[in-house]
Amino acid sequence: MKLFRRIPDALAKMATDLNALRRGLALLFAAAPLTALCYTGFIVTDGLAPVLQVWLLKLVVDALVQTPARPSQAMLYVSIYAITLIIPGLQQATEGMLISSLQRQAAAAIDQQVMQAATKLVDLQKVESPGFQDEARLLQEALQPLYWTWVRIRNGCRMAIALLGLLFLLGQLQPLLPLLLLLAGIPHMLAERRNRRAEWKSMADRSRPAREMAMYVGLLTEPATAKEIRVFGLGDFFLGRFRARAEQALRELTHIRLTQIRYSLLCGTLYILVLGGGFWYVAAQTAAGRLTPGDIALYLNAIIQAQGRLVIVAAVGGELYSSILWIRRLFAFVDQAQPAIPLASPGQNAPDVPATGIQLQQVSFSYSDKAAPVLQEIDALLPAGKLTALVGANGAGKSTLVKLLTRLYDPASGIILLDGQDLRAYQLASLRSQIGTVPQDFxxxxxxxxxxxxxxxxxxxxxxxxxxxxxxxxxxDEVARKLADSYDTQLTRLFEGGSELSGGEWQKIALARSFIRQAPCSSSTSPAPPWMRMPNTSSSSASKPWPKARPRS
Incomplete structure (x- = not known):
């Protein structure tokens, strides 16, 4: 009864897997339809070639041993056999170029899907959560297996086509032979599926430890952390933590590999029993005169190739199942990439010039249900046309307030008004286009x-x-004058020839990025640079004017 109760769940999972594979193939075909079509033709040709070769070999043997012998007919079969060997060889050079092109285009299509999904997350609620970071890391690891989906499909389809043809030939000798071979292969297929799922789950469960390991490598190799790591002598400390995580991952992987070995031994035993029984049957039938020498040649050729391809089909099926799991994760990421904040549709345009300014009424906010409130019942008025300074200790909520003003988050309670209208009533893109901001971590x-x-x-x-x-x-502009190519100088040392700047110089660039948009509302949570003076303080010759083209709030 338990078995019957599991059937609907198994069918539902199979439908989910097939739907994920369909979406994945549609994505890959859309990336390069003509190339994919040519490649599919190559797969079919490669799959049918071994079947034709086995059948031709039987015909050659029968033509030579029958009385009278027919050598001319045998030579014709040999010539066709040679062609079946030459065609796949000619395809290989072209196939290599096709698969390389498909992989590049598939990689671009998948990366584009991920980037499009990321642009839908217009707020920070998901982006700043640790769970999202784990999911993003897993997705990055998924990209490489996804790029190889074409290769796995090629190998699987090629072997499956050849296997079906070989089983058909074996069925001409004895219908039970292909059935027994398939039954012997089912445990192997199920074992491969189970093992791949165990590997995938292990990787998913290790998402945070793996992110920690990547962090430890980055700490010891990235320029931004190099100074403190060396001055404080932290290299061995982080190396020790990396080793502990790596040893844990190795233990889990070793357990999975040992399980795979046990299943392989069991499946190998089943294959030996089926092959031995089949050979005994064919030999007995030939001795009784019911089968020809060509039939023996067909059996030996077909059974060895069929068994080998059955093993490969099981292994490739496991790899393809792994790809399906990653495809499901990819599309789950894409489908669930929705903002956590409500968006007005169609929404009002934000005012070009604020009339009264921004007002906060009883605004409270915390980053999670378990976290302490960052802001609690805040009332404030930021008048239009004036510069308002918000002063507070570290952690008082200044940066959080700017996130609320730009709707990177919405208040847990209370309301924020712009010219008397709830911020949520404005079209988000229009609202943000009217705000210039310099975050603390620009x-x-x-x-x-x-x-x-x-x-x-x-x-x-x-x-x-x-x-x-x-x-x-x-x-x-002072930064530009010091650089070799002025404004055209590549910044950061991520790429060859790039220039690195000091923190203060980067801050000036972040301010310029905010100034250039001429937004009526500007905000900054960065400490004021030395040359920028607060109102009512003495200025110096180095001070720079705040852009005065528009009133600001």
Whole structure:
């Protein structure tokens, strides 16, 4: 009864797997339809060639041993046999180029799917969660197996086509032979599926430890952490932690491998019994005169090739099942990439120039249900046209407030108004285009200096400043003058020839990126640089003017 109760669940899982494979194949075919079609033709040709060879060999033997012998007919079969050997050889060179092209295009298509999904996450609720980071790391590991899906499909289909043809030939000798061989192969297929799922689950369960291991490697090799690691002598400390995690992963992998060996020995025993029994039957039938010498040649050729291909089909089936698991994870990531904040549809356009400003009414917020509140029942008014300074100790919630103003998060309770209208009523892109911000952990893009500044205006609805003007306002023009290619200098050392800057210089570039968009509302959670003076303080010749083209809130 238990077995029957499991059937609906098994069928549902099979349907889910087939649907994932269908979506994966559709994605791969859409990336390169003509190349995929040619490649499919090669798969069919390669799969049928071994079957034709076995049948031709039988015909050759029968033509030579029958009375009278027919050598001319045998030579015709031999010639066709030679052609079946030449064609796959000719295909190999072209096939290598096709699979290389398919892999590159599949990689681009999969990466594009991941990037498109990431752009849908317009808020930070998922992005900043540890679970999302684990999922993203797993997805990065999934990309490589997904790129090889074409190879696995090729190997699986080629072997399956050949196997079906060989089983058909064996069935001409005795219908039970292919059935027994298939029954002997089922435990192997199930074992491969079980092992692949165990490997996949082990990798998924080790997501956080694996991310820790990657962090330890990065700490010891990345320039940003090199100074403190060496000054404080932390190399051995992190190396020890890496080894502990690696040993744990190795123990789990060893357990999986030992299980695989046990299953392989069991499956090998079944194969030996079936092959031996089949050979005894064919020999007995030949001795009784019921089968010809050509039939013996067919059996020996077909049974050895069929058994070998059955083993490969089981192994490739396990690999393909692994790909299906990763494809499911990919599409789960894509399908679940939805913002956690509500989006107004169609939503109002944010005002070009705020009339009254921004008002917070009883705003409270915490990053999770278990975390302590960061903001609690905050009331505040940020008047339009004025510069408002928010002062507080570290951890007081200044950066969090900016995240709420830009709707990277929404308040847990309370409301934020812009010109008397709830922020959630505005179209998100329109609202953010009216805000310039410099976060405390601003990004250091591996782009040229010009691009590092100009990308701030890409989503702006206003007439932006020029790069040079924005740089003068922030002090980044001084940075440009020191660089070899001025604004066209590649920044960071991620790529050859790039230049690294100091933290203060990067801050000036981040400010220029905010200034260039001419947004009516500007915010910064970074400490004020030395050249930027607060109102009512003495200024110096190095001070830079805040852009005055528009009123700001």
């Amino acid at each position: 990004t250091r893009f591996s782009l040229s200096l010009r691009e590092n500044i100009s990308i701030g205006s890409l989503a702006s609805k206003q007439q932006p400043l020029s790069v040079e003007e924005a740089a003068r306002c922030s002090g980044a």
